[in-house]
Amino acid sequence: MRVRSLDGMLVGEAQGGTANVFAGLDAALATIVATTERALGAGGLGAVDLARCHVGLGLAGANVPAVAEALHARPLPFAAFGLETDAVTACRGAFAGGEGGIAILGTGTAYCVRARGAQTLLGGWGMLVSDQGSGADLGRRALAEALMALDGARPLTPFCAAVLDRFDGSAGAIVEFARTALPRDFGTLAPLVWDHAERGDPAAERLVAAALVDIEPMLRRMLELGSPALALLGGQAPRYRPRLSPDLAALVVEPAGDAMEGGIDLAREVYRTAGRSA
Template sequence: MGGYLIAVDGGGSTCRAALAAHDGRILARGRAGPANIATDPGEAAASIAEAALAAIADAGLPADTIRDCAALLGLAGARQAAATVRAFLGDLPFSRSELTGDAEIALEGALGSGDGVMAILGTGSAFLARRGDEIRSVGGWGLQLADQGGGARLGREALRTALLARDGVRPHGSLSRALLAAFDDDPAQMVAFAGAARPADFGRFAPQVFDAADAGDPDANGLLQTAVADVCEMIAHLDWPDGPRIVLMGGLAPLYARHLPPVLRDRLSEPLGDALDGAVRLAVRTFSGR
C-alpha cells in the first residue's frame, strides 16, 4: 500500500502528529498549536497541517508527501462539532481523513484492548471505560457545560475567586494575589481577558491552583476539593466492583493523582501509551486493516 499514515492527537492547547508506516512504526513526529474543532475549526485545520508537515520534514520527506497520507484525527471538540465535520475534513490536505474524539484515541493509548476506566484531565476533560466489547463515556462536552476537572474550568474558577477577593467578599490569599498581579492588579484587564479567552487561555492558570493548594491557600484548596470531587463522581459512575484499573491521562493527571482519595489512588495504573500512540493504532486499524 502506498503512502504513509498520519495520526493526530489534537487538544485544546497542543496538536501532535505522528508519521507512521502502515505497520504502525512511527517514523517521525511534529507539533503545533491548538486543534479544538468545536472552538475554532480554522485554527484546528491549520494546526493539523502544520504538525503533519513538521513530522514529514522531520522524516526528511518533501512537503507534498502530505497529499499521499491517510490521516486519523483524534480531536478535542469532535463530539460537539458534528455539523461542521464534512466541510472540515474536505479542507484538509490528506488523501483520506477520518475523525474521532481525542478521548477515543486516549482510551486506545491508555488501555490498549484491555478493560478499565480512564480519565483525561487536560485543558478539558473526558471520562471513558472499556469492559469487554462495551465502551462507555461521560463528560467531554466542553467548557460551557462540562469539562469537570479540566484545566480551563479550574482556571476560570480561580479568576472568578480572585475577583471576589479583590472586591473584599473573601480574604486575599496567595492565589488571588498572584492572579491579580498577572493582570497588573486591574480587574478590568482580567474581565476583558475572560471575555475573549479560549479554553487553553483559562487552562494555563490551573497549575497555580494546585501549587497554591499545596501551600495551604484556602481558596485554592476549596477550588481543588470541588474539582477532585467532580473527577471522583465521573469515575465512580463508570466504575464497577471488580474494575481492574484506573488510568489518568492529560497534562494535569500527575497533579490530580496526588489528591484522589486512597480508594481510587490505590488502583491507579500507568497508561500503556499516550493518546498519540492510540491514534497510530487506530490509524493502522482504519486504513490498513490490521
Template sequence: MTEPVILVGVDGGGTRCRARARQLDGTLIGECVTGTANLLAGVETALSNIVAAVTGALEAGGLGAADLNRCLVGMGLAGANIPELADRFLASSLPFRRTALEMDGWIACRGAHPGGNGAIAILGTGTAYVANIGGRFITIGGWGFHVGDQASGAWLGHQALRQSLLAFDGIIAATPLSDAILAHFDNKPDAMVAFGKTALPRDYGEFAPLVLDRADAGDPIATAIVDEAVGDIEASLRRLASLGADRISLFGGLAPRYAPRLSPAISAMIVPPASDALEGALQLAATLLPKEAFA
C-alpha cells in the first residue's frame, strides 16, 4: 500500500531557509533551518539548502531522506520572480513527489491574510511587498540587491560602507558609525573594497543592526541612512493601500526595528499576520493534493 504523502512548506530567503513538515491531518512532523535559499545567490546553493532543510524537518519527526519522495512541497523562494532562475531551479533534480514554486513574498501573504485583500512588507536581508487583492497577487519590489531592495538589511549595510568611505576621504564628517565600520576593516579602505568584490547581500546585512543602533543613538550618518530607508518603506506601503489592501502585516528580521519609526498614518494600517510564511507555504503545498488522489 502506498504510504500517505507529506505536506512540506519551505520559506527560502537571503539569510536562511526554513522548512515545516506536516501529516495530512495537520500533525506537525518537524521543522528545520538551514542557509540561504535565495535563487539570486545561486540555484545550486538554494537546492542544497532546501533539501537539507526538508530532510531535517522530516528527521525531527523520526522520518528521513527516504521519505523525501512522499513530500508535496510548497516553496516560496527569494528570486523566484525571475523566470530564468525559477525555470533553472525547477529543472534541477528535485527529490520530492511534487513541487509548487512561487516567490517568498506570496507565501508570506498567503499565511498573513488567508481571506485576501491584505498585504505584507518583507523587511529583512532583502525587501519586497505583496498584496493579495481578490485572490490576485500583486508584487512591488523584490528585484534583488543590485537593482532594488531599498531599506533592506543589505541596503543599510552597503550605504554604511559607502558613507564611511566618504568620511575617510574627508568629504563628510566622521561619526561613531563610520569609525566603527572602518575599524571593522582595520581602517584600511582597500580591505573594504576587497570585501565588496565577493560580498553577498547577507554579508552587507551583517552591518544593519549596527546602523540601526547608531541611528537610535542619534548618529548623523546612521540617522540619514535610516530616514531614507523609512521613506522608501512608507512610499511602498502607501502604494499597497492604493491597490486596495485594507490591512498590512510586517515580516522579516528588520520589521521590529522599522515599525516604531513609521508615521501614525502608516502605523494605523499595520495588523498582526494570521500566521507565518511557512503556513502560507503549506497552503501552497496543499494545492498539489488533488493530483495525488490516486495515491
C-alpha cells in the first residue's frame, strides 16, 4: 500500500498480507485497512487519518459484479474509495493515468487497454481455458512435451530430459503432480522452458513459439482498440520482449509506474469526483 498527499508527496508505504477477495472478502478488507494504517504510520499519521483518505483499490475479481456489489456494501473507514481490477490499476500506473495497453505475462496472463475513453479487459480467464503463454501454461506444456518424449513420440531433447528429471523419469509422478497442482506450481517449470529455449533446444523453442502465436494477436487487438503503446509486465515479460515481431517490439515502452501508482491515480479521480458531488 502506498499513500501520497494531494501534492504527490510520499506519505508512506507498507506491505500487507493477501487481499484476495475470493479467499474471503472480510479478511481482504481487513488487510487493506490495516496496511493503509501502517502506511500512514510510516509518515507519522495514524488510524484517525483513515477517514481523510480517498483510496483507489485494484483487486483481482473486482470486475465480477457480485464481488463489486459485496465490497461496496461493506463499511470502510475511508472518506471514499474507488474499485477497479488489478489489471486496470496496473495499466493506469504503467501510463501515468494516460492511454495505453498492458500485457501482464506472469503466472497467468491478462491484458488491459485504456484508450478512446474506454477501458477494455482481455483474457485472464484462468489456465484451464485461457492464460496462454503464462508461466503456468508454459509449465503445463512442458509436462506434456516431456511425456510425449517419454513415450518416444518426440525426441528426448535436453529440455525434455530436464523436465523428466524433476519427476525421476516417472510419468505417474507427473500425473500425480498435475492432478493437484495450482497455476503457481505449474509455473515453477517455466524457467526450464526459457533456459533451454535460449540454448536452442528445439522442444523448448517450439513451446515458446507456440506461446507467441497466442500472445501476439492479443497485443495486436490492443492496438486495434486504440492503444498508442504497449507495456509488458510480469515475470515472463523480459523473456518474451526480445522475441516479439519487430512492429510490435517497436511499440513496447517501459512502464511509467507500478500498480500502486495506478491506485493513486484512481484515488485522485475519486477525490475529484467527491469534490464535485459535495
